[in-house]
Amino acid sequence: xDKNEDLLVVENLTKHFKTxxxxxxxxxxxxxxxxxxxxxxxxxxxxxxKSTTGYVVMGIYTPTSGRILFKGNDISMHAKKRPxxxxxxxxxxxxxxxxxxxxxxxxxxxxxxxxxxxxxxxxHEEYDKRVSELLDAVExxxxxxxxxxxxxxxxxxxxxxxxxxxIATNPSFIVLxxxxxxxxxxxxxxxxxxLMRLQRELNLSYLFITHDLSLMRNVSSRVAIMYLAQIVxxxxxxxxxxNPVHPYTQMLLSSIPVLTDKEEKLKPKEIISRGEVPSxxxxxxxCRFHTRCSFATETCRSKQPTFVTVEPEHxxxxxxxxx
Amino acid sequence: MQIVERVRIIAKRYxxxxxxxxxxxxxxxLVGLVVIVAAIFLALAAPYITPYPREAGLQTNLQDRFLPxxxxxxxxxxxxxxxxxxxxxxxxxxxxxxxGVVLLLVVPPGIVLGLxxxxxxxxxxxxxxxxxxxxxxxxxxxxxxxxxxxxxxPSAFNSMMAVSLMWWPWYTRLTYNAASALxxxxxxxxxxxxxxxxxxxxxxxxxxxCLGSILTKITLDVGWVILLGSALSFxxxxxxxxxxxxxxxxxxxxxxxxxxxxxxxxxxxxxxVIILGFNLLGDGIRDIFxxxxx
Amino acid sequence: xxVRNLFIGFKTYLGKLNVLNGVDFALRKSEKVxxxxxxxxxxxxxxxxxxxxxxxxxxxxxxEISFQGHEMLKIGKKQLNQIRRKNLTMIFQxxxxxxxxxxxVGEILGDVIKYSGNFDHEKATxxxxxxxxxxxxKEVSLPDPERVLDSYPFQLSGGMRQRVCIAMSLAxxxxxxxxxxxxxxxxxxxxxQVLRLMKDLVNRKNLSIILISHALGTIRNTVxxxxxxxxxxxxxxxxxxxxxxxxxxxxxxxxxKSVPKLTGEGFSEGIPGRIPDxxxxxxxCRFNPRCKYxxxxxxxERPRLLExxxxxxxxxxxxxxxx
Numbered sequence: 001x002d003k004n005e006d007l008l009v010v011e012n013l014t015k016h017f018k019t020x021x022x023x024x025x026x027x028x029x030x031x032x033x034x035x036x037x038x039x040x041x042x043x044x045x046x047x048x049x050k051s052t053t054g055y056v057v058m059g060i061y062t063p064t065s066g067r068i069l070f071k072g073n074d075i076s077m078h079a080k081k082r083p084x085x086x087x088x089x090x091x092x093x094x095x096x097x098x099x100x101x102x103x104x105x106x107x108x109x110x111x112x113x114x115x116x117x118x119x120x121x122x123x124h125e126e127y128d129k130r131v132s133e134l135l136d137a138v139e140x141x142x143x144x145x146x147x148x149x150x151x152x153x154x155x156x157x158x159x160x161x162x163x164x165x166x167i168a169t170n171p172s173f174i175v176l177x178x179x180x181x182x183x184x185x186x187x188x189x190x191x192x193x194x195l196m197r198l199q200r201e202l203n204l205s206y207l208f209i210t211h212d213l214s215l216m217r218n219v220s221s222r223v224a225i226m227y228l229a230q231i232v233x234x235x236x237x238x239x240x241x242x243n244p245v246h247p248y249t250q251m252l253l254s255s256i257p258v259l260t261d262k263e264e265k266l267k268p269k270e271i272i273s274r275g276e277v278p279s280x281x282x283x284x285x286x287c288r289f290h291t292r293c294s295f296a297t298e299t300c301r302s303k304q305p306t307f308v309t310v311e312p313e314h315x316x317x318x319x320x321x322x323x
Numbered sequence: 324m325q326i327v328e329r330v331r332i333i334a335k336r337y338x339x340x341x342x343x344x345x346x347x348x349x350x351x352x353l354v355g356l357v358v359i360v361a362a363i364f365l366a367l368a369a370p371y372i373t374p375y376p377r378e379a380g381l382q383t384n385l386q387d388r389f390l391p392x393x394x395x396x397x398x399x400x401x402x403x404x405x406x407x408x409x410x411x412x413x414x415x416x417x418x419x420x421x422x423g424v425v426l427l428l429v430v431p432p433g434i435v436l437g438l439x440x441x442x443x444x445x446x447x448x449x450x451x452x453x454x455x456x457x458x459x460x461x462x463x464x465x466x467x468x469x470x471x472x473x474x475x476x477p478s479a480f481n482s483m484m485a486v487s488l489m490w491w492p493w494y495t496r497l498t499y500n501a502a503s504a505l506x507x508x509x510x511x512x513x514x515x516x517x518x519x520x521x522x523x524x525x526x527x528x529x530x531x532x533c534l535g536s537i538l539t540k541i542t543l544d545v546g547w548v549i550l551l552g553s554a555l556s557f558x559x560x561x562x563x564x565x566x567x568x569x570x571x572x573x574x575x576x577x578x579x580x581x582x583x584x585x586x587x588x589x590x591x592x593x594x595x596v597i598i599l600g601f602n603l604l605g606d607g608i609r610d611i612f613x614x615x616x617x
Numbered sequence: 618x619x620v621r622n623l624f625i626g627f628k629t630y631l632g633k634l635n636v637l638n639g640v641d642f643a644l645r646k647s648e649k650v651x652x653x654x655x656x657x658x659x660x661x662x663x664x665x666x667x668x669x670x671x672x673x674x675x676x677x678x679x680x681e682i683s684f685q686g687h688e689m690l691k692i693g694k695k696q697l698n699q700i701r702r703k704n705l706t707m708i709f710q711x712x713x714x715x716x717x718x719x720x721x722v723g724e725i726l727g728d729v730i731k732y733s734g735n736f737d738h739e740k741a742t743x744x745x746x747x748x749x750x751x752x753x754x755k756e757v758s759l760p761d762p763e764r765v766l767d768s769y770p771f772q773l774s775g776g777m778r779q780r781v782c783i784a785m786s787l788a789x790x791x792x793x794x795x796x797x798x799x800x801x802x803x804x805x806x807x808x809x810q811v812l813r814l815m816k817d818l819v820n821r822k823n824l825s826i827i828l829i830s831h832a833l834g835t836i837r838n839t840v841x842x843x844x845x846x847x848x849x850x851x852x853x854x855x856x857x858x859x860x861x862x863x864x865x866x867x868x869x870x871x872x873x874k875s876v877p878k879l880t881g882e883g884f885s886e887g888i889p890g891r892i893p894d895x896x897x898x899x900x901x902c903r904f905n906p907r908c909k910y911x912x913x914x915x916x917x918e919r920p921r922l923l924e925x926x927x928x929x930x931x932x933x934x935x936x937x938x939x940x
Contacts, residue, residue, distance in 0.1 A: 060515070102528055188887075196884065273807070
């Protein structure tokens with residue numbers, strides 16, 4: 001695929017869950033595209049629907065409505081119903097390294113599982129060789145790690161194993177759901193470097209989901225901010241950090257704990273965070289952020305905002321912004 | 324040397340060193356292990372180590388009836404002059420065999436049903452399997468076993484069938500609980516997303532993680548099954564004389580209490596020893612599989 | 618409080634884990650101290666030692682902990698309990714695990730206040746306890762305290778639960794508050810609120826606080842003095858601003874470089890290697906296998922935490938200690 005062609009297109013995607021407390025509206029009509037070779041960042045806090053989006057794209061959940069297109073193919077269904085040859089192309093790395101690896105298996109089994117499923121290794125030697133290659137690619141010396149079990153590994157090593165598993169079938173697209181939030185800072189840097197290198201070497205596209213804006217700043221080319229099941233702002237990364245427009249985005253940015261004074265100057269000063277995320281079962285009417293927004297007006301409380309283009313490729317859903 | 328290598332490979336594959344460490348930390352578990360190993364040894368070696376093996380069968384010895392424990396008859400003789408010690412040792416053999424057969428019949432189907440119901444949790448398969456097992460569980464075990472055993476002609480085989488029929492749902496329920504909890508773990512989702520077929524997921528991914536509770540339950544169940552079997556024999560519905568079933572022996576000797584106490588007492592103690600041994604062993608096995616926080 | 622040369626190990630099937638390797642740590646009245654360390658460095662072990670809640674397989678190999686004149690490692694259970702009731706309190710990382718799910722918040726909070734030893738609990742009527750509980754909740758800015766008291770923990774959000782835990786700790790006046798990663802499980806905007814709250818309360822009530830975190834930004838904004846911990850040793854300590862602007866120990870430097878910055882500089886290499894094996898820790902300075910400046914003496918003798926310049930900036934490193 002050529003760079004900059006649309007690899008993944010998400011159209012009007014909605015996902016609701018029926019629970020005993022009511023219908024949880026996890027995702028409500030979101031639209032975005034991920035281009036070949038890029039890292040698309042999805043940012044949000046708990047309840048925003050960002051992880052659910054990743055899961056629906058992977059087929060762990062069936063969409064309630066809307067479409068997902070991958071390389072032109074419609075994949076808007078549960079993974080079990082998707083054709084096998086397509087499954088090779090998509091992979092996911094989960095947030096919690098401890099539970100994303102089967103504790104009773106060895107590293108070799110875990111990393112080699114996709115090879116077995118897709119029938120990619122014709123003999124024991126080939127299988128062995130490929131597993132070693134994959135472990136090398138994530139900087140885990142194969143001889144040391146092949147026979148170990150997840151319980152003996154540190155968080156960073158487990159995550160590296162999960163990444164090795166993800167790239168086993170040579171996918172073109174990987175969903176990374178908070179891949180480093182459970183890790184220590186020094187290990188986070190190492191894993192991120194591995195991910196960046198793999199992206200270059202294997203020409204991968206990433207859907208990078210996180211709540212950490214400092215991380216996002218250094219990893220993605222385009223960013224979308226989610227709040228309570230909707231996308232509220234879209235922009236290329238540099239533009240976004242230079243000129244955050246939506247009140248929620250500004251609140252998010254001003255809450256980030258930073259380490260240097262240089263960074264402090266980059267943060268918007270005006271908005272101190274307040275309030276809690278409302279329930280996803282009964283989201284507030286109109287603009288969902290109005291309950292916490294210091295600038296909320298009557299319109300905000302009753303009408304849903306539509307997207308307005310502020311700059312090239314920079315769009316916001318907020319009543320207060322006019323062209 | 325080859326054998327040593329083989330053992331080492333197996334130990335690594337199944338992480339045996341760590342498991343042994345966790346097991347052996349509790350001295351009671353080790354006691355349980357010793358008791359059970361001894362019981363199994365007795366069961367296997369019964370014909371070779373007892374002084375009067377034929378008295379475990381049809382042979383009687385009427386002139387030596389009701390003799391108290393002595394050096395000739397370690398546990399004394401019963402109402403037909405048979406050596407109680409020999410019959411007790413053979414009783415181990417019989418009881419352990421019965422427990423083995425019942426569990427062999429009950430555990431595999433129970434686990435399979437539980438895995439399937441757990442994996443398809445929320446669907447009609449789940450409802451079907453679990454409601455059927457609920458029905459079996461709802462009937463008090465002894466009543467069910469007694470009803471079945473009394474309808475069929477009393478025999479060892481029929482009592483084993485009766486016990487099996489009411490035992491299987493417990494394994495289904497146990498496996499169902501474990502499987503449905505694991506079903507939503509990330510590593511299961513990962514397998515599904517990769518395209519692994521459902522049966523492989525159930526047996527290769529989920530089942531190994533349920534083994535802890537299943538194995539623990541099996542060891543504890545041996546005691547229970549033997550007890551239930553003995554209860555059935557006690558009321559005459561299980562093994563028939565002259566089979567040296569421990570329950571039958573306790574029953575048969577109970578009319579001679581307290582005068583010729585040894586006829587009931589030693590088989591009763593044997594029952595207690597087996598059950599206690601398996602319970603302690605079960606505790607140890609549970610310790611192996613308790614998840615550590617880190 | 619003073620911790621002097623503390624050595625603690627744990628007996629496991631792999632052998633003995635020699636975790637704490639001579640920890641030196643001091644805290645004055647009303648001082649706010651932070652401990653930065655990655656997972657496995659021993660910070661939680663140190664705190665558990667202070668509170669006397671170490672696991673049964675823990676072995677104290679040496680050292681002392683003195684708190685307000687008491688030798689915490691030597692006093693009897695009764696005295697320890699009294700100190701725990703009146704002078705020490707701890708906030709744990711996971712608010713969900715810290716609150717018993719079968720009790721309503723009102724019951725939990727009421728019990729804590731009733732048995733805090735602050736007043737004669739014979740006189741504690743239900744009404745009095747409820748009043749005090751409401752006061753405590755108001756102090757942590759929980760909206761609608763009456764409703765919160767009548768709720769079960771699962772009915773509250775993560776941020777609210779953590780605020781309840783903070784209320785519980787502060788309701789019964791203490792001298793020292795130990796907070797172990799109190800905001801790590803919370804969303805960034807809520808984290809910001811909760812930290813501000815804690816800082817404010819600590820200032821008002823003149824408490825001393827030990828704040829433990831692996832999130833450097835959190836520490837920077839909240840405490841005055843920082844200790845950096847690595848593999849069972851305190852390797853650097855100084856006034857907060859100075860540590861972040863002028864880190865001396867190579868580990869601290871590596872750590873600060875690993876944090877992704879809002880300025881968008883990309884990712885550093887992290888710190889090569891991994892935390893040492895506690896069964897066979899490296900002799901001398903435990904960081905030496907990963908340190909690019911390692912010298913002969915680093916492999917032989919452990920450096921002590923000594924002052925480097927007049928500003929109370931201490932480092933445990935042979936690059937700075939006079940020899």
